[in-house]
Amino acid sequence: MSSTANKQKIPQSTPQTSINRQKIVDSVPQKGFFGHPKGLFTLFFTEFWERFSYYGMKAILVYYMYYSVSKGGLGFDQQTALSIASVYGALVYMSGIIGGWISDRLTGATKSVFYGGILIMFGHLALAVPGNISMFFVSMILIVVGTGLLKPNISTVLGEMYDINDARRDAGFSIFYMGVNLGAFVAPLVVGTIGMKYNFHLGFGLAAIGMFLALVVYFLTKKKNLGLAGSFVTNPMKPEEKKKAFTQIGIGVVILAVLIIALVSTGNLTIDSFINIVGILGFVIPIIYFIFMYRNPKVTKEERSRLIAYIPLFLGAVLFWSIEEQGSTILADFADQKTQLNFAGMHISPAWFQSLNPLFIIVFAPIIGAIWVKLGKRQPTYTQKFSYGLLLAGLSFIVILVPALIGGSHALVNPLWLVLSYFLCAIGELSLSPVGLSATTKLAPAAFSAQMLSLWFLTDAAAQALNAQLVRFYTPQNEMSYFAVIGIASIVLSLILFALSPKMQKFMKGIK
Incomplete structure (x- = not known):
């Protein structure tokens, strides 16, 4: 049930100076979605459908790029398709x-979310x-x-x-994260099935419908459920600043467009050179x-x-995400070409395998969280936890080698190995x-708390930029050495991080 403040009509144009944190909270109906603010309903289902559209597209994107034109694809060579998919993720x-x-x-923020959804x-x-x-x-x-918006x-x-200080805050983010993973779980099963069995473009069309549903949910419920949350500009530009910024952006766009046209016309900007630039x-x-x-x-x-x-954690995260993100490129190709379907x-x-990661996250996240809570002060340090993550990521590539060692490199692999x-x-x-998110917020300098979160997300951008180069070395002839080298590298880095943990703890100056 809404409080009296929540029932009051929110002015259409609230003065920027009169908005504070408490006014924002008071403007949001605080009960209505599993004991959480009503706005969580809006954001949960918006994110569910947005992730449905993104991961549905991602589940069939690689296949669409390297399948022949006769099979409904674009006919790119395999290495180029894998590199483009990685660059795509890096740019995102x-x-x-x-x-x-x-x-x-x-x-x-609220307008950015809506405009971003339309572009998607x-x-x-x-x-x-x-x-x-x-x-x-x-x-x-x-x-x-x-x-990005x-x-x-x-x-x-x-x-x-x-x-x-709301005790429901962490639980609210957990529920929201569940919406992310539910969308990621359902999408490959639905979009992947339609795209692979019938037509890639029908699959992409379903992804568009998913994003449309996200926009509908968001548009119809945001005014009532979100109140003032995200409705104001935190650091607005003055009119003269806007004029200067728009002028500079416009000039930059024109210069960039001219440069691109010149490079393309002279043959200096190719897909390969663009991949290198992003890398x-x-x-x-x-x-x-x-x-x-x-x-x-x-x-x-x-x-x-x-x-x-933070530097060793950043580098460890880059290598981890490099392996994890290859689940939708290298392992997607492996599922299509080398697995008993x-x-x-x-x-x-083959697109169904993309549902495994979010499924396991949904099932095991509460269990891992409960283990850390149970251990309390005895739980591993940040650096040690990172080393465990890297160890498991390395082993995830090493297990791919086992069926080849047993049955030969040319035999189709039992899908349970991929699972x-x-x-x-x-x-x-x-x-x-x-x-990693927790460590980032705690290790961040006070003046750069928000930008440190951007830095954390750049671990995935760097990982996929790295993948755009790595996947060029993946061929059917050397796939076993490919998995072995990257898997062993991850395991070695995990051991190095574990050994460095006591030293890193001193550098963290009391942060645990």
């Missing part, structure tokens, strides 16, 4: 920086156009920009609905972030020490991903 995570800036300075929907519709490579790249741009800002709206940016951007924060006068000596402690009296779509691989990586993710 990089774009969150731009989306956060637009929200903070121009539009506010049109991106999926562009993919639904049969056999058109130009529309494929248009869709990439739309989905990258749209996800939506993904970081929907979490911002969620956080603003709760009082900072470089994936590491240059976080390095600049680190240097800028470390040298900033607002950062204390103690905070600099914590930044140094007729199993236990049924035909398995085991996804399972190990998912448990590793539960040891590393939520821990």
Whole structure:
């Protein structure tokens, strides 16, 4: 039931200076969705359908790129398709920086979420156009920009609905995270089945419908359920600043467009060179972030020490996400080309394997969380937990070698080996991903708390930029050595992190 304050009509234009944290919380109906604010319903189902659309598209994207034109694909060679898929993911995570800036300075979070959803929907519709490579790249741009607007800002709206000391806050984020994984679980089963069995473009069309449903839920319920959450611009530009910024952005866009046209016309900008550029940016951007924060006068000596402690965690996360994200590229290809898909009296779509990670996350997240709570002060340090995650990720690649050693490298693999691989990586993710978010917020310098979260998400961008290069070495002839080298590298790094844990704990200056 809403409080009296919640029943009052919210002014259409609340003065910026009169908005404070408590007014935002009071404007949101605080009971209505499993004992949580009503707005959690809006954000849960918006995110469910948005993730349904994204992971549905992702489940069939690689196949669409490298299947021949006669099979409804674009006919790219396999290595190029795998690299493009990785670059796609890297750009999606990089774009969150731009989306956060637009929200903070121009539009506010709720508008950014809605505008982002519209761009994503049109991106999926562009993919639904049969056999058109130009529309494929248009869709990439739309989905990258749209996800950058939506993904970081929907979490911002969620956080603003709760009082900072509200005991329900963590549980609310857990419920929201469940919506993410439910959408990711259902999408490959639905979109993957339609896309692989009937037509890729029908699958992409379903992804567009999923995003449309997200927009409908969001549009119809946001005014009543979200109140003032995300409705204001946290650091608005003055009119003269807007004019200057828009002028600079416009000039930048024109210069970039001219440069791209010139490079394309001279043959200097190819798919391969673009992949290389993104690969470089994936590491240059976080390095600049680190240097800028470390040298900033607002950062204390103690905070600099914590930044140094964060570097091994960052590198460990990059290698972990490199392996995890190959579940939708290398392992997707392995499922299609090297796995027995007729199993236990049924035909398995290779896209279905994409549902395993979110399924395991949904089932085992409460169990892993309960273990950490049970251990209390005896639980492993951040660095040790990262080492466990890397160890499991490395083993997830090593187990792929076992059936080849038993039955030969040319035999089709029992799908249960692939299930085991996804399972190990998912448990590793539960040891590393939520821990990484927690460590990031605690180790962040006070002046850069928000930007450190952007830095954490850049671990995935860097990982997929790395993958865009790694997957070029993957061929049917050397796939066993590919899995072995990356798997062993992850295990070795896990052992190094474990050994460094006591030293890193000193650098963290009391953060546990």
